[in-house]
Amino acid sequence: MTEMILTLFNGISLGSILLLIALGLAITFGLMNVINMAHGELIMVGAYITYLVQNIFMQYAPEKYFDLYFILSIPLALIVAAGVGVLLEVSLIRHLYKRPLDSLLATWGVGLILQQLARTIFGAPNVGVQSPSFLNGGLELGSITFPYSRIFILLLSLICLACIFYYFYRTASGRRVRAVMQNRQMAECLGVSTRKVDMLTFAIGSGLAGVAGCALTLLGAIGPTIGTSYIIDAFMVVVVGGVGALFGAVAGAFGIGIFNTIFEFLTNATLGKVLIFILIIAFLQWRPSGIVINRSRSLD
């Protein structure tokens, strides 16, 4: 019984990590149809921002305020990654909206540049971030320990999700974004500045990648190649969930997370990964458009 609960929790936890890294991509790839291979590097930017903020706090802040660095680094990672995203959109992606394959190559190149930049600035070896003390240890319920860091990531991803839903479905600006994504010409005719909307949407997607990077520092090491190890998972979630549907990304992330954990628990890590890929292929045979099918003309 305890094993079952723990496996379920681990699955949900993995799902929340997947959701966090895929949420940004669900917007840039799912809604805007930009195959942004540099998404992983935007995650890396967020992770390194956390590392920087930590170092600044270590040097200048009094010790008792040290833990605050993590709280501060979340919005900072969001802003910086969004800034990089805007730069990317204005200088590059804007010119490639109608050429998805070119944008794939170009963003891949940008990813390589960002990786090399990180390697030059921070050095090739990976760096670690000291988790804030309030996230050390775990919540003990009976014989099961739920690590605080995992609970925190779960909450963070749910908060991000709530904010995104509120923005897209409850604000005027979000409505404009949806209008542009659904029918660009019509939105333009009605006086929406699609340029501005594109930039804003891409910035939001990139900013979310930054937040994901910040959360990933709680789990493992940060290195120039951290993004490449997550980009496949992120695309997997978006494709399984259904391109163009935010809710699909949620279902995809938790579905993959839970099944992956169960398979890994029953077999081993390598075989678990194989089984989850087989499951995904089988699923896409059955439903090629993913879990949530978005019937919209603009996607054809």
Next chain:
Amino acid sequence: MKKKLTLFMLMLLFTLVMAACSAADNAANADKAEETNEAKPTETGSETETATEESDTIKVGILHSLSGTMAISETSVHQAELLAIKEINENGGVLGKQIEPVIEDGASDWPTFAEKANKLLQQDQVATIFGGWTSASRKAMLPVVEENNGLLFYPVQYEGMEASPNIFYTGAAPNQQIVPAVNWLLENKGSSFFLLGSDYVFPRTANAAIKAQLEAEGGELTGEEYTPLGHTDYNTIIAKIKSENPDVIFNTLNGDSNVAFFKQLNDAGISSDDITVLSVSVAEEEIKGIGADVIAGHLTSWNYYQTTDTPENEEFVANYKAEYGEDAVTADPIEAGYFGVYLWAQAVEAAGTTDVDAVREAAKGITFDAPNGTVTIDGDNQHVYKTVRIGEVQSDGLINEVWSSDEPIKPDPYLEEYEWASELSESLE
């Protein structure tokens, strides 16, 4: 508008090319240095083959992963080898010639290692290669050095069951690290073991030997798990460990995975008092990345620690810090890479030439006062005699010795001395 776009595409192309080039940045720089060096003596129009013979430098290859998941470990070995080369050059070089390193990046990718080793031996005509970390990278380079009759100095502990005439193994053979560690754990920590490793040659072979040893010596195996290199989610495996509740986890994870594993083990509320983890691929350099607070109290098994108390080590640590900064730490593979260069230089001096066969013959029985103590090349299998040390990680990130074999142990890569291993070496050959 159209012009602007074309201009922009040109810029993009340029940046992409730049990115592709910068990956091979170090290598390119080394090549450049080499060109300028060669330009002087070969003014009279030259063939590269004779240039190596006649020039006043001896080229050696340095081939480690400077990027990718193994860069965390290999970059510092690469630095230690450069330090040794610099020291030797300052003392007059080898055979009166300066050593000139040719640097290549293996990029944590095994076929790249083979390709670059080939390039170093055929194009650069290096006298020897210092390089590799993972066994997979060594296995990739092995056929290349054998085919070209080159030399490779491999600085990392490994799983044994190999003795190529073209490779010198300056890291520990299994009987100099893993076997004594298992013995020590059985005596001091308990008999139920959980084996966790990365999914490639070294952990799988090492664990096969550990399982045979446990069976022969009354240990109990509670579980065995492998994860792909670079794996970062260990919650499920930690859940399995919890339900098995072993006395000891024998950890053969490599690279970044260690960071994730120890962080998550700590988060799951398992401390070194509950279950001790003994790692064979975590040294001072990796502890910096993991964070000393989450790994403190766990054990490691190596031949050398930064705290090892010898006069040679004091000097080595001081020199290394002077070269690479006060925060730099030394570790076993760093030290093995460092003295490997010295062993090669001594063998070349003894042979009077850089000819591979002559150097190999001359290397037999050569000794050197390395930071870990006196090391001697075993003429039969080209491994080295080394002292075994088990250590405990301290909260400052250094490792304190808790047990030592007190004298150098003879290398035994095929575990011939151990009865339980007899079937093992047959099945793996």
